[in-house]
Amino acid sequence: MSYIELHWMYEVFFIGSLDGLWRMLTVPPRHTARCLHLWMWKHPVCTLHRHLSGRRWTGGILGGRGRLLQTLYPAYLSQVTPYSSKKERIDMSEYNVEYIRNFSIIAHVDHGKSTLADRLLEITGCIPKAASNKQVLDKLQVERERGITVKAQTASLFYTYQGKKYLLNLIDTPGHVDFSYEVSRSLSACQGVLLVVDANEGIQAQTVANFYLAFEAQLSIIPVINKIDLKNADPERVEKQIEKMFDIPASDCIRISAKLGTNVERVLEEVVTRLPPPKIEEGSPFKALLFDSTFDHYRGVIASVALFGGEVCKGNKIVLAHSGKCYEVNEVGILTPEEVPAEKLYAGQVGYLTAGMKDVQEAQIGDTVHLLKQPVEPLPGFKPAKPMVFAGMFPVDQSEYSNLKGALEKLTLNDSSVSVSRDSSAALGAGWRLGFLGLLHLEVFNQRLEQEYNASVIMTSPTVPYKAVLSSPKLIKEYGEEEITIVNPSEFPDKSLVKEYLEPMILGTIISPDEYLSKIMSLCQTRRAEQKSFLYIDEHRIMMKYLFPLNEVVVDFYDNLKSLSSGYASFDYEDAGYQAADLVKMDILLNGRAVEELVTIAHRIKPYRKNVLAKCYGGDITRKMKLLKKQAEGKKKMRKIGNVEVPKDAFISVLKRQLDK
Numbered sequence: 085m086s087y088i089e090l091h092w093m094y095e096v097f098f099i100g101s102l103d104g105l106w107r108m109l110t111v112p113p114r115h116t117a118r119c120l121h122l123w124m125w126k127h128p129v130c131t132l133h134r135h136l137s138g139r140r141w142t143g144g145i146l147g148g149r150g151r152l153l154q155t156l157y158p159a160y161l162s163q164v165t166p167y168s169s170k171k172e173r174i175d176m177s178e179y180n181v182e183y184i185r186n187f188s189i190i191a192h193v194d195h196g197k198s199t200l201a202d203r204l205l206e207i208t209g210c211i212p213k214a215a216s217n218k219q220v221l222d223k224l225q226v227e228r229e230r231g232i233t234v235k236a237q238t239a240s241l242f243y244t245y246q247g248k249k250y251l252l253n254l255i256d257t258p259g260h261v262d263f264s265y266e267v268s269r270s271l272s273a274c275q276g277v278l279l280v281v282d283a284n285e286g287i288q289a290q291t292v293a294n295f296y297l298a299f300e301a302q303l304s305i306i307p308v309i310n311k312i313d314l315k316n317a318d319p320e321r322v323e324k325q326i327e328k329m330f331d332i333p334a335s336d337c338i339r340i341s342a343k344l345g346t347n348v349e350r351v352l353e354e355v356v357t358r359l360p361p362p363k364i365e366e367g368s369p370f371k372a373l374l375f376d377s378t379f380d381h382y383r384g385v386i387a388s389v390a391l392f393g394g395e396v397c398k399g400n401k402i403v404l405a406h407s408g409k410c411y412e413v414n415e416v417g418i419l420t421p422e423e424v425p426a427e428k429l430y431a432g433q434v435g436y437l438t439a440g441m442k443d444v445q446e447a448q449i450g451d452t453v454h455l456l457k458q459p460v461e462p463l464p465g466f467k468p469a470k471p472m473v474f475a476g477m478f479p480v481d482q483s484e485y486s487n488l489k490g491a492l493e494k495l496t497l498n499d500s501s502v503s504v505s506r507d508s509s510a511a512l513g514a515g516w517r518l519g520f521l522g523l524l525h526l527e528v529f530n531q532r533l534e535q536e537y538n539a540s541v542i543m544t545s546p547t548v549p550y551k552a553v554l555s556s557p558k559l560i561k562e563y564g565e566e567e568i569t570i571v572n573p574s575e576f577p578d579k580s581l582v583k584e585y586l587e588p589m590i591l592g593t594i595i596s597p598d599e600y601l602s603k604i605m606s607l608c609q610t611r612r613a614e615q616k617s618f619l620y621i622d623e624h625r626i627m628m629k630y631l632f633p634l635n636e637v638v639v640d641f642y643d644n645l646k647s648l649s650s651g652y653a654s655f656d657y658e659d660a661g662y663q664a665a666d667l668v669k670m671d672i673l674l675n676g677r678a679v680e681e682l683v684t685i686a687h688r689i690k691p692y693r694k695n696v697l698a699k700c701y702g703g704d705i706t707r708k709m710k711l712l713k714k715q716a717e718g719k720k721k722m723r724k725i726g727n728v729e730v731p732k733d734a735f736i737s738v739l740k741r742q743l744d745k
């Protein structure tokens with residue numbers, strides 16, 4: 085595929101639902117949308133940006149065919165106007181480094197990051213006031229449905245303070261533990277953070293985790309206490325918690341209501357006055373950190389970059405330090421959050437560049453970009469994304485293999501944290517083994533495949549990456565190393581070949597009101613957890629740290645913790661290496677036949693107590709399958725294994741353990 089630069093752009097106003105439009109453009113054509121769809125593919129829309137009103141999209145269309153499109157499909161397009169025959173480029177030279185602030189908003193899930201980001205965009209005029217109730221930075225459909233941020237987005241805000249024009253680059257971050265990789269990625273491009281804490285809920289597990297990510301990155305931290313409009317808001321209590329836990333004086337906290345806009349203007353003032361400008365290398369040639377990337381079908385990778393030195397513009401030959409590959413820059417610009425092309429980007433600024441990179445794997449997150457023949461000392465890299473949960477993925481029908489392959493390729497183009505390798509099984513045919521950051525990440529990925537690519541898949545049981553230390557020199561020679569990682573339970577080596585098995589561990593942080601203490605402790609005990617610390621963060625709230633086997637928390641620990649604490653306990657975890665464990669391979673029989681796809685690794689001492697699987701062992705599992713079948717709404721496609729029909733979600737549902745209460 086070649087990557088083209090468009091000289092003719094059209095603004096296209098689509099009428100109707102955005103999802104409808106998205107379907108028209110991405111899934112096989114249906115009834116009335118068919119012609120438009122085919123037209124679009126033949127005369128491709130180069131870029132599509134959702135506008136803030138929610139009903140308007142901008143599409144760049146090849147050549148002068150926009151009006152033809154309007155004549156043909158008036159029902160879909162209200163207006164087609166030439167965008168610009170020569171793209172206007174913004175001049176960024178007036179934003180000297182001392183007037184730039186690069187910052188991020190970090191918080192526990194639902195504490196109001198995206199709402200605050202929207203208010204900041206409104207105040208600075210990036211979006212019309214109350215343009216939409218929906219959050220602007222949460223662009224993916226799955227994000228809107230689940231109310232969580234999955235992919236970090238960047239927005240440049242222009243703000244005048246005491247007569248001086250400032251450029252504030254805001255990087256939105258996801259709050260869920262699975263996506264902490266995205267958080268640390270975003271933070272590397274920043275000098276400061278707004279640490280948002282809900283005035284009612286107070287400090288939660290991810291507030292602590294995010295605080296330490298920012299603290300370790302030596303960023304300036306401004307605590308923002310949000311939702312002060314709530315009836316039960318208790319900002320004083322939260323300020324005391326912040327003082328005790330993070331050693332930040334209560335007087336440094338800003339109390340706001342992001343929803344109502346109360347005191348949000350002050351947040352901008354504090355960003356300007358309390359956060360430092362970016363540190364740049366004076367006199368250095370172009371040197372930038374590549375901190376995020378998305379993929380555009382026609383232009384290739386759109387790389388988000390933070391410039392630590394020099395400048396970059398169209399036509400420059402650049403090199404990615406990690407891969408050593410060379411590219412020619414096609415376009416540079418800033419995100420507002422729409423793309424705005426710029427003449428040049430300068431040291432200290434944050435923006436995007438396109439250079440015909442063909443996939444996100446080429447544009448490694450954390451890589452340093454420099455000019456050809458002007459090498460620089462590479463910036464310290466990022467922690468690479470480490471898959472924590474693996475699962476097999478197979479098409480419901482083998483005839484859908486190549487469609488699914490295409491969909492997977494497109495989706496992983498935008499999500500470099502998913503690892504993909506080919507897999508096959510006797511019952512399910514050819515498929516893939518995918519590695520995810522966590523179970524939510526897996527579910528979100530699955531949902532995106534269905535929603536955005538209309539793909540129907542079977543996921544096998546999620547598993548964590550175990551290790552085995554091999555005993556025989558012959559095997560070690562065969563594998564090329566003594567310690568092997570097992571991401572597919574059916575490849576679990578027999579005990580006779582192994583010196584010892586190792587399982588991945590995590591250090592979990594739980595914050596909860598103390599009334600749930602005993603229930604939480606007994607839940608942790610059933611998960612083979614070892615308590616490491618215990619602390620009262622105020623009169624009624626406790627923070628506990630436990631060492632867990634990852635396998636014990638990865639599937640449903642969080643759900644159980646939430647339900648036994650009526651939603652008040654929060655949880656976050658970090659990698660804690662590997663530990664020796666007595667592991668066995670457990671087969672599941674479906675009508676007397678072992679199903680390779682349901683093989684799991686279990687701890688020998690207490691295999692799956694209180695576990696729906698234990699009860700369903702052998703013939704019983706068909707009962708569970710029938711139950712699931714009944715629950716499945718509509719006519720979901722079934723997969724025949726032996727003589728049993730299995731709903732496509734059954735593999736994942738069957739592994740969702742429930743507490744026997």
Ligand SMILES: Nc1nc2c(ncn2[C@@H]2O[C@H](COP(=O)(O)OP(=O)(O)OP(=O)(O)O)[C@@H](O)[C@H]2O)c(=O)[nH]1
Pocket residue numbers: 191192193194195196197198199200219231232233257258259260310311312313314340341342343344
């Ligand atoms: N009452 C009140 N509600 C708020 C305020 N700010 C945010 N909310 C609500 O809190 C919920 C979560 O807000 P979000 O902005 O989506 O939270 P978030 O931190 O971005 O969540 P993630 O994207 O999942 O990390 C939404 O229902 C908001 O409307 C506030 O100041 N007051």
